[in-house]
Amino acid sequence: MTLHRRQFLAQLTGLCTTLGLSRFGSAAPARPPRVLLRSSWQTVNIGDVAHSPGVMRLLYDHMPGVEVTLWPGNIGNGVEEMLRRNFPQLVIAKTAAARRKAFEDCDFLLHGSGPYLVAQKHVAEWREKTGKPYGIYGITLSRVDDQARSLINDAAFIYFRDTISLAFAKEAGLACPVMEFGPDGAFAMDCRNDAAAEKFLEQHNLEDGRFLVVIPRLRYTPYWLIKKNRPLDQERHAVNEKLKESDHAKVREAVVAFVRQTGMKVLLCPEDETHMQIGREMILGRLPDDVRKQTVWRENFWLPDEAVSTYRRALALLSMDMHSPIMAVGNGTPAIHCRFEEQTSKGQMWNDIGLGDWLFDLDKEDDGSGITREVLKFAAAPQMARSRVAEAMQFVRQRQEATMAELRTHLPAKG
Template sequence: MLNRRDFLQQVPGIAGLILGSLSSLKAGNVASKAIILRSSWQTENIGDIAHTPGVLTLLEKYLPDVQVRLWPSNVGNGVEEMLRKRFPNVPIIRTPEEIQKAFTDCVFMLHGSGPQLVARKDIERWVNETGKPYGIYGITFPGVYGFPEERSKFNPIDIELLTNAKFAYFRDSVSLEFARKNGVKCPIMEFCPDGAFAVDLRDDAAADAFLKEHGLEPGKFLCAIPQYRFSPWWELPSKKQAPNEAKRAYNDKMKEQDNAPIREAIIQVVRQTPLKVLLVPENGTQVRIGKEMLYDPLPDDVKKKVVWRDHYWLTDEAVSTYIRSAGLFGLEMHSPIMCIAQGVPAIVCRFEEQTSKGAMWRDIGLNEWLFDMDTPSDVAKIVPAVLAMAKDPKAAKAKVAKAQKFVEKRQRETMGVLAKNLS
């Protein structure tokens, strides 16, 4: 039997339990439910890595009472340790036993952001074995990286899987329109920002050490990224790919056309502003490409103020570095995404071989910072745009803030749809 003092000491805890239960009921009893996040496609690209922590951050923020189990394709190369540090309570399931238990325990599967419907077979398995609902969160469709004749190809099963999802969110409007034209009839089909917009990983110590070693001061440098038409994955032993001679030949044909405007922007930034430039990779192949296409050809007076990062990094150090920069420009997509997420200006230069994902810059209101490398009038605007970003940071940050506001609104709305499907 409790005496009066013991009872009073326990009242706050009892009240908390009651309020928690009431809150759970009011929210549609989402609490204690578990879902599978199918994500983490590869580790040789900091942007692909970023999909997972981005979506996990959104789930943590908007559905804090939902248990999430991550089912990855690859979390090697230090990525697992990075994720566990930021999300210690998220189980990573890999063994057949862990996956089967998740199929039993979980009520929903969420396919994370990605270049296409990457986990098609796993969604099929989920449907066939459980009959439980699923959703698609921020993909490009069809997302085929190839020559013109390949880009509109897709697996017919994708149409059925997208149609039968509770929601199908596409990370660019071109993909959304393509899905509609090709027969996808999902009840909720809308634009949804790439999950990487929410990434908040950090490695401040590593970023600070690198910047100090190379004489780069916060706010006094821009970042620049090179790229070929097709990432030469065959150069990385971890990918275990034979060289694609057709793609290699096309890369050689187009690499100067594509990287020369980025190189010229670097030259003009160094000569017309006090800023330095840091050459960074978004994927492992771009370390070499950065030296070949951007650093080595620079005039000597410019080279003195340009730093080439000579090794690959992970997403946490990259984000910490971008936050300390005055902005970013180049031929990639996800580093700009991570910049905008942190309030840092970023310019995207793209080509058709990268799929339609670049259209998301237009979709979030940053069309003035989106340039097509196959459109001469666009190419002519790259250097002026980079210089304007460098010389007028206040105006640049105002553009970023407007885009951020729109992205956050869509994140909140889409997570609300997921919450309704769980309740």
């Protein structure tokens, strides 16, 4: 890449900072390294919310004293308040002026986890205006245009949250110096709201370790129901309508067996804002009466801190979406993920971390018998299941440490 004069000066300034020199050769004031985190894509899905606090936790834990600035897409609906409660030292660049200051002050841009290179144009802006290093953390990749190729090749590193994406990058001839598997940032999401979780569980007589969390979803998220000015996508809506019964029937089969054979309860809850209605229609409303009486339907959306506190208290989790299983396993609770073709390859990460027998492809399952079998194993041997989770998380944490170690090599030493 040809350096513009502005980029050259920015890199020279960064070098002087690293060496403890000012432009005039005198000692520069010592300061901690500064990272600009580009993340927080939307708030309608608690998985998208969880990416940011997960990566923040890794940054703060592995680099004590680091100064983190969040460049968010959306932190409304209570998300900003949750972040500030858990990370009071966090700087949030919500305005153009704050982002300009972040470009001047920060040493490194870190693109957070997501389904692709979500903030591609903003990474390009950072490269063009600052010439400072940047990295890409825990994404899925299944396509690459010329700009994305250039950005990835110029990155200090790119970590893929599933090995299918890593294989794609290699086959596509991408040439970033560090291209490896790196877990989704949400694995490190540990924000909690125990008071809210305990209040809800008590109200519905859900005992710790004696309920199964179940999360539904359609093949395509019907954003036209929750986002203003988003028109109905007739093609995707047709796919949803065609497959929603056969998909959810397999999950319902496991729910019925779980309740009848264990006597425990089920909590039906959301990962995105459309799941409350889907859960009521496709699971709760189609259960036998005896099972429905043992099923609690959460009718209101929530933030991931309350979700995490709830998942920690569950026996296990059965989800048709991906990030609740990630948050559950990240907090010690066994989780099954049911995927299908319309999702990205992110489900592969269950194989990658050693939990492949808890991953079910609904396009290949004739019925819910395999899902039912694994759910009942959780009830029969809960400690064995949690030991499996601990083993998987040991590998995840090893990879997290390696990714943070790599990031540290691109930051100035703390003064």
